[in-house]
Amino acid sequence: MPRKPNTEARRAEIVQALQSVMATQGYEKATIQAIAKAAGLAPGLLHYHFKSKQEILVSLVTTLADFGQRRFEQIVGSADDPMQRLSAYLEARLELGEGAAPEVVAAWVMIGAEAVRQAEVREVYQRAIANELDLLADLLAACMQRQQRATGSARELAAGLLALMEGAFLLASAAGAVMPVGYASQAALRYAVLSMETAPPG
Amino acid sequence: MPRKPNTEARRAEIVQALQSVMATQGYEKATIQAIAKAAGLAPGLLHYHFKSKQEILVSLVTTLADFGQRRFEQIVGSADDPMQRLSAYLEARLELGEGAAPEVVAAWVMIGAEAVRQAEVREVYQRAIANELDLLADLLAACMQRQQRATGSARELAAGLLALMEGAFLLASAAGAVMPVGYASQAALRYAVLSMETAPPG
Numbered sequence: 001m002p003r004k005p006n007t008e009a010r011r012a013e014i015v016q017a018l019q020s021v022m023a024t025q026g027y028e029k030a031t032i033q034a035i036a037k038a039a040g041l042a043p044g045l046l047h048y049h050f051k052s053k054q055e056i057l058v059s060l061v062t063t064l065a066d067f068g069q070r071r072f073e074q075i076v077g078s079a080d081d082p083m084q085r086l087s088a089y090l091e092a093r094l095e096l097g098e099g100a101a102p103e104v105v106a107a108w109v110m111i112g113a114e115a116v117r118q119a120e121v122r123e124v125y126q127r128a129i130a131n132e133l134d135l136l137a138d139l140l141a142a143c144m145q146r147q148q149r150a151t152g153s154a155r156e157l158a159a160g161l162l163a164l165m166e167g168a169f170l171l172a173s174a175a176g177a178v179m180p181v182g183y184a185s186q187a188a189l190r191y192a193v194l195s196m197e198t199a200p201p202g
Numbered sequence: 203m204p205r206k207p208n209t210e211a212r213r214a215e216i217v218q219a220l221q222s223v224m225a226t227q228g229y230e231k232a233t234i235q236a237i238a239k240a241a242g243l244a245p246g247l248l249h250y251h252f253k254s255k256q257e258i259l260v261s262l263v264t265t266l267a268d269f270g271q272r273r274f275e276q277i278v279g280s281a282d283d284p285m286q287r288l289s290a291y292l293e294a295r296l297e298l299g300e301g302a303a304p305e306v307v308a309a310w311v312m313i314g315a316e317a318v319r320q321a322e323v324r325e326v327y328q329r330a331i332a333n334e335l336d337l338l339a340d341l342l343a344a345c346m347q348r349q350q351r352a353t354g355s356a357r358e359l360a361a362g363l364l365a366l367m368e369g370a371f372l373l374a375s376a377a378g379a380v381m382p383v384g385y386a387s388q389a390a391l392r393y394a395v396l397s398m399e400t401a402p403p404g
Binding site: 106133170180 | 225226227228230231308311312314315316317318319324327328331332335357358359361362363364365366367368369370371372373375376377379380381382385386388389390392393396397399400
């Protein structure tokens with residue numbers, strides 16, 4: 001049975017409240033009480049919508065991953081040129097690292113840190129990272145195919161690009177004041193274009 | 203007056219204990235009691251050596267930054283060829299991301315996450331990141347000079363390389379299972395070499 005719209009809205013509020021509390025205080029201090037307070041809801045209502053704090057986190061990871069994906073789809077529109085699609089992806093992701101949504105980026109960085117320690121967080125985070133890696137590898141492979149190059153290295157190249165983007169998010173959140181302005185999107189595009197040119201003809 | 207060797211050793215034990223506790227439980231749960239227990243020392247002794255938990259953290263950040271720097275100096279030896287020096291730096295840093303010292307990397311990732319929220323952590327973290335950025339920009343500029351290229355873009359190129367490395371650390375700690383093996387050092391070297399080639403003659 002599909003959930004009622006009201007339930008979806010309430011769940012979204014709770015997930016948003018976890019994001020806000022995590023961004024300032026981290027996952028440890030984001031107790032059910034603190035999340036309820038931020039959402040302006042009674043703690044009992046949180047228990048009605050989610051079995052546990054970890055279940056709220058799972059929902060938050062999915063929401064954050066979807067956030068970048070929706071933005072990508074908006075920018076890419078109906079473009080089917082592989083290079084346009086790759087550029088749209090990098091733009092969608094890296095405008096986040098350049099101040100477009102600092103709370104979203106900070107929450108994502110926090111979750112990465114929580115994933116180091118907590119198996120349940122790691123499982124969800126790894127799934128999101130694996131999805132990004134698949135998507136990026138497909139985008140690169142499509143460009144390489146268009147350039148009549150072998151696509152065997154697409155996944156490895158995608159991993160480097162993903163590391164660059166995740167590092168840019170971390171540095172934007174944790175050391176933004178000392179990083180050059182606007183370097184990340186240039187670096188990502190440069191890495192992608194130049195790396196693909198090293199692939200042999202295919 | 204210089205500190206006694208015994209004091210240095212004791213302080214190092216305490217800093218190491220904070221690193222261990224953070225790697226598994228995070229900064230929040232790393233209470234003075236928990237750090238003392240991990241170090242096998244009385245809590246009172248920690249207060250004798252450090253004014254606060256944050257002061258132990260400052261010392262840990264310095265220790266971790268020095269860890270990579272010492273490893274770089276070991277590998278580079280007396281080499282003065284700019285490309286050899288850059289390669290040694292990338293090797294020293296990225297062997298960490300490839301499993302050489304997972305606890306060091308996890309602690310570093312945790313500190314980056316803490317830096318998002320806590321001004322006092324951020325101040326120290328940003329200083330360490332600014333140092334890395336300076337060092338990397340110098341290494342790249344030296345290579346570019348040797349290649350008779352303009353060095354004006356060295357700092358921006360260094361920022362992208364630093365993001366790639368920090369992202370590789372985060373992904374190694376938080377999603378290592380889904381990343382291709384050994385991609386990071388290849389990606390960093392590829393990015394550095396190819397990016398420098400885009401700089402105009404100088």
